[in-house]
Amino acid sequence: MTSTTHASFIIERRYQHAPKRVFAAWSDPQAKRAWFVEGEGWDIRSYEMDFHEGGEEKSSFRFVKGEETFGEETLFSNDTVFNEIIANERIIFTYSMARNGARFSISLASVEFSAEGQGTRLVFTEHAAFFDGADGVHMREAGWQELLLKLGDHLDKQGFGQ
């Protein structure tokens, strides 16, 4: 018998950039790739994003730093579908993660952007079903914590203009 574990988490972040600039880092394929998939310790095998409702984002990668844990033969993949997009306000997407082709989680994620002073308050909410041998919610939340930090670094490097 298979097993299924359900879990949710919410991460709230503030960025010193207007909502339209933060949203652009999610909607522009080049910007998204820069903070979402690139970075030390990752070996990106493929990445493509078609950012519109019903469109898909697909990536596959190895954790180079994680060889002790995952082994160099382990290929991870992320298949995302964008369910709803409201520019500068909300993105809702569904994604599944697989290890060597075996799906180990399916998630519903929502990203909400709102203006706060000159900056943006971002709320990331994920509900996930984890299957046998899945990474589990703590590692998943840690992964998104890191990604949302990388998003901030990416925005800061782009500067504070319009």
Next chain:
Amino acid sequence: MTSTTHASFIIERRYQHAPKRVFAAWSDPQAKRAWFVEGEGWDIRSYEMDFHEGGEEKSSFRFVKGEETFGEETLFSNDTVFNEIIANERIIFTYSMARNGARFSISLASVEFSAEGQGTRLVFTEHAAFFDGADGVHMREAGWQELLLKLGDHLDKQGFGQ
């Protein structure tokens, strides 16, 4: 600005029928239609289901009993995608609901089937994001409570054979 509300609920049910019979009531389009969309008070405008991973189920309907609340011009629609199917064990699907074409919720739902004696323990878990003017989690949970009762009635009518 739009608003988004996140909510989850779990419903657990027991049926006096084996998992393969309960699962069949979800996987067979005729059976699914019988308990999922038909019934007093519903005016079904369209229904189709393609039950495989990546396949869709689409329905549109009016609540005839609810004219006071919803108005006779109100058309609801449910667009579902099946994300994962393990026969007799687990179904995971994503669905959005719309009122006259305006989407008001997106959900991740999971149905788990396990044998318990001669019968089945079913666990239904839904995580939903509700948008402006959405029905909200209490009405949604009540809707699934009713559907899962209808599923039981449907199974009982089919009898207790293999």
